[in-house]
Amino acid sequence: MRLYCEHCGYPQKTCICSHINTVDTSLEIVIVQHEKEALHAKNTARLVSLCIPSTRIILANDVVAMQSLSEHCSRRHSVLVYPSECSTPIESVDAVGRSEITTLILIDGSWKQAFGLVKQNPWLTKLPAFHFISAPTSNYAIRHTTLSNALSTLEATAYALQCLDQIDVSGLYRAQRALQDKWQGPMSHRRHF
Numbered sequence: 001m002r003l004y005c006e007h008c009g010y011p012q013k014t015c016i017c018s019h020i021n022t023v024d025t026s027l028e029i030v031i032v033q034h035e036k037e038a039l040h041a042k043n044t045a046r047l048v049s050l051c052i053p054s055t056r057i058i059l060a061n062d063v064v065a066m067q068s069l070s071e072h073c074s075r076r077h078s079v080l081v082y083p084s085e086c087s088t089p090i091e092s093v094d095a096v097g098r099s100e101i102t103t104l105i106l107i108d109g110s111w112k113q114a115f116g117l118v119k120q121n122p123w124l125t126k127l128p129a130f131h132f133i134s135a136p137t138s139n140y141a142i143r144h145t146t147l148s149n150a151l152s153t154l155e156a157t158a159y160a161l162q163c164l165d166q167i168d169v170s171g172l173y174r175a176q177r178a179l180q181d182k183w184q185g186p187m188s189h190r191r192h193f
Helices: 046-049 063-072 095-100 111-120 124-125 153-164 170-182
Strands: 028-033 056-059 076-081 103-108 128-130
Touching: 028 046, 046 056, 046 153, 046 170, 056 063, 056 095, 063 111, 076 095, 103 111, 111 124, 124 170, 153 170
Parallel strands: 028 056, 028 103, 076 103, 076 128
Antiparallel strands: none
């Protein structure tokens, strides 16, 4: 039987606790996670919650939690990181706009899963939405994707925090790098840059 670390939740052989540094942010981070993504050991939402302990991860199929989140979010203070026809570049948010944002919502799942989640929760489309135009290239190599501009949820969170809260997010990137360095999965699951 495989033994797991009680703190980080990863197998003891791949425990990353010594690589976790807390990232302080003034924003409330909410990650709406597709239920299938929650089953992946390589999902980075868990890493975000280890580095930012106040992060809330809500499973999208939890109707009560999603209803509660929709009631919690106000159009003025909550924003969604999701590219759409109505989204604006996150890089263009000015100081006044940044000061009004209290809650940052991200979606954790494949592009197809994210599209489905937004479609199933139309209240999300009523929130101001941001997309990235200058995000760094992904360094997340243990999930395979054919999209050149795809970021892990951790990378998307880190970049959004850099733009909106203007904080040091290196702790998030260190955690992701540690997970990749310790990952013992098959090489065929690795992304080649």
